[in-house]
Amino acid sequence: MLILNHIGYTYFNYFDGDVGHVRKLLEINFLSYVAMTVSALPLLKESEGSIVVVSSMAGKTGAPFSAPYSATKFALDGFFSSLRHEFIIDKVNVSITLCILGYIDTENAVRAVSHAIRATPAPKEECALEIIKSGALRQRELHYPSSTVGTMLLLQAIAPDFLDSLTRSGYKVENIRRT
């Protein structure tokens, strides 16, 4: 099983116009996932294995103050959803699981956003277990925590403007200092 999980450092703030940072983050959060998939594919095909791609709610719906990060996560969805089609057409028995995660209590995430996000983060240990289970069960997508992510995706489909305003209301915008 190939689990793609790493991310590069990004700022949590208004987009500052730095195109170089977006390019660098795409390299770390997106292109390296593509490169690792290409390298592992011969072995994955032989073992009829699984690819698990760790993404985010911010890769399904736009979230404020994380434009470069969000772009890299949307790119993962596009690439790996397309690849999944090709595997099926080509009868390649390698599963692809996209993990759509909400706010998780890892040290870096809590340090970066707790001053500005009202939601309580979900536990990282349970999240890690769900990620591994979803890959082993060859699920198409994991939604964790399922109630929050499930509700947000439903609202996106039926009432996207309402979801956007709900998302914005979850932020303490007054605590974001423009840099």
Ligand SMILES: NC(=O)C1=CN([C@@H]2O[C@H](COP(=O)(O)OP(=O)(O)OC[C@H]3O[C@@H](n4cnc5c(N)ncnc54)[C@H](OP(=O)(O)O)[C@@H]3O)[C@@H](O)[C@H]2O)C=CC1
């Ligand atoms: N925490 C959250 O709220 C959420 C997280 N996610 C996703 O979950 C996954 C894990 O997030 P989280 O654990 O919070 O992230 P962290 O920032 O805590 O960890 C990121 C990891 O990536 C590694 N890394 C950074 N740059 C590179 C690089 N250039 N090459 C290789 N490895 C690198 C870091 O290694 P080192 O420590 O050595 O620098 C670190 O282990 C990510 O894909 C993230 O997008 C999704 C939604 C919410």
Ligand SMILES: C[C@H](CCC(=O)O)[C@H]1CC[C@H]2[C@@H]3C(=O)C[C@@H]4C[C@H](O)CC[C@]4(C)[C@H]3CC[C@]12C
């Ligand atoms: C606030 C969002 C979810 C709304 C909710 O009610 O739970 C979060 C969903 C995903 C989060 C971001 C994420 O994907 C991880 C990033 C990691 C970086 O270290 C900084 C923080 C994140 C941008 C993080 C911010 C909150 C979410 C958008």
